[in-house]
Amino acid sequence: MTMDFGFSSDQETFRASVREFARSTLAPHDAEDDVNGAMRPEMPRQMANIGLTGLRIPDKYGGQGAGALEVGIAAEEVARADLNACYLIVNSTLVSEIMLGAADADQCRRWLPSIADGSTIPALVLTEPEHGSDAASLTVKAEPDAGGWRLTGEKTSITMGMYADVGVVLARTGNAGPSGVSAFIVDLDDGHITRSVFDDLGNRPIGRASIYFDGMPVPRDGLLGAEGSGFTSAMRGFDYSRAVMALACLGTAAAALDDAIGYARIRTAFGAPIGTNEGVAFPLVECATRLRAARLLCYEALWRKDQGMPHTVEANMVKWLAPKLAVEIVHQSLLTFGHTGYSSDNPQGRRLRDVIGLEIGDGTAQITKLVVARNLLGRAAAP
Template identity: 45%
Template sequence: IKQRWLPAVASGEATVAFALTEPSVGSDAVQLSCSARRDGSDWVINGEKSSITFAGFADGCVVFCRTGGPGARGISMIFVELDREGVTRTKYSSAGGHLTQRGSLFFDEVRVPLGNQIGAEGTGFIGAMEAFDFNRAIIALACIGAARQSLDETIEFTKSRMTFGKPLASREAVAFQIAEHLAFLHATRLVAYEVLIRADAGLNHTAEAAMCKWLGPKQSVEAIHTCLLLHGYPGYGTELPFEQRLADVMGLELGDGTPEIMKAIIAREAFGREFDSYK
């Protein structure tokens, strides 16, 4: 699997999806029901995965399946090529994130070789959580990038937009809003960088990942919203990019963990697992 797919993913020739969420299983992923059973030299997969990024065009996906009993230790990771017999997909109509073609994947007696299993059997849940910790920093940085671009454009706009004989940029009510967003975004970006540094060093970064995943989309949505308003009604139109960016970034408040789950993780890491609010 690695020899065939990793070079293609790295070159951009192939896209791989991460298939964890199910219609009735989101944040409580340990309850997933998509199953894989052994049949000779194959895994046979049945179930549905929902709200999957790249579902509309992915070439393959890592499917989190129940291969054992209940709970986290019964979950394994299996790679599925999405052109296999028994795989179907649908694409959602969402407010934003159109390029990601989020949708559902359906598996009906889909057969893949036993060698498509990733990692040891029963370690899928751990693999998912480790992937989340890293990807949460990437999501935060992506949101911050959209927000900083919006702020840069708004700074230039307010320098030239005249009201009552003065540029908007000279008004404290305008300039201070932008200053606040710049400060919050810069601080959140540093938390995301800390996550990546700690990950590279092999250090625990779960709390920091949750912090930046909560703050990154939240601060970015607020910044882009401000930029839209400071442009007046043209900012609300489709001729300018703010309404699209706002919808795109807002969707990432949900992906890879909701704000409520991020706060629960931060609290759990601070107080200890015996005080976990979701146990």
């Protein structure tokens, strides 16, 4: 048995191309996008031009048909330059993953090519004001209507909610519990919806929003899969998207740590570089060690996904670990800069505000630990 911790030559080439794209195209606008609190209109097409919005979409629908490892590589490298741009990768891969598992051929032909080419921004429309972590109890209704359904109720904390053209909407079509939840693919350019943006601490360009459905009509061919299968479809997508988001956090943390290490080499105090002081150097060593360990666990989860192996435990482990670790690393990196790190001219503060958001979004630490606990202990012996 062999154990290989490296990437293939094709994957390394891909990594280098994404890193250069992120450095040259995304990084110069990161600070401005944060101040403006808006996503630049050209960004989806720019990312689509190098295949980042169609990574998991098969080539017959205009995508790359890439593996989960490649998605992780892309998220990590993009996040080194701009964490918020990663949400375009995550949304497109998560929505396409759900569709490929539940949609029929006609639905795939209608929606996936435009997601792949960046002309359509997708969103997963799941969370509700009273039902975030307890998603199986959602109350937005899909009521039967002539020729289909009508959606009524409010969704909230929708990533890319202000920009999304299409959404996979989870709504109740049956009795209480997960078996009464169905998934619908809907055009969000409709007069029956109202959007309201959040004024957030971080992740300001991603347009996190509430969406209210006022009897929005959905045709019969908008149902994804069978009635009552929506919750299962969404949770299956989270099994690997959580590892992708973890790598995005670690990419941001790695960029922050690189800056701090570089500063510790050149900043002098008392006649020597500050890195010669154990109080500066050792915290950076600890950050580098923990970052490397978490990164390996992320890629193990994605490798297992590509091998068709169970990966729920690994993906949920890193979803609680990586955002927490990223916050700690960025914080320590900011402190390494001293008073200059506290200035808005330094990217550390912006990075810190952004990674904090992923301690909440896409599964809180409590929920992901619960998933792991039930796998380790069994449901009867777990919380």
